[in-house]
Amino acid sequence: MKQTLHGVWTTYDTGDGLPAGAVCITQDTEGYLWIGTSGGGICRYDGVVFHLYTTLDGLSHNHVRRLIHDQNGHLWIRMWAGRAITYIDRFDGK
Numbered sequence: 802m803k804q805t806l807h808g809v810w811t812t813y814d815t816g817d818g819l820p821a822g823a824v825c826i827t828q829d830t831e832g833y834l835w836i837g838t839s840g841g842g843i844c845r846y847d848g849v850v851f852h853l854y855t856t857l858d859g860l861s862h863n864h865v866r867r868l869i870h871d872q873n874g875h876l877w878i879r880m881w882a883g884r885a886i887t888y889i890d891r892f893d894g895k
Contacts, residue, residue: 818851819844827868827876835876837865843878854892861888 813819820841827835834846842855842863855863862880866887869877876892 813846813851818853819846820853824865825868827870829870829876830874835868835870837868837878838863840864843868859890861890 815821819836820838822839822841823836824839825837829835832848836844836846836851838844840863842853842858842860843865844851844853846852854860860878860880862882864881864883865878866881867877867879871877874893878890878892880888880890882888
């Protein structure tokens with residue numbers, strides 16, 4: 802019989818500052834979590850607060866599909882704008 806593991810689970814939602822529709826997540830070398838959303842842009846979570854980045858901050862589009870950090874600390878963002886239109890942005894962290 803498989804042993805059941807127990808732990809403490811914390812749920813985050815829009816009441817905590819997370820936009821609806823999280824679709825991908827990555828962690829950078831400093832420990833921040835980056836969460837891509839379907840229409841809400843990107844959130845950076847520092848362990849306390851969600852910081853939101855959208856087209857108003859320079860993103861090409863708010864529909865994020867993939868997040869990747871490279872060895873130089875850059876965040877690469879793949880966005881989808883419909884009808885096979887894809888954008889790739891690179892964020893330097895500043």
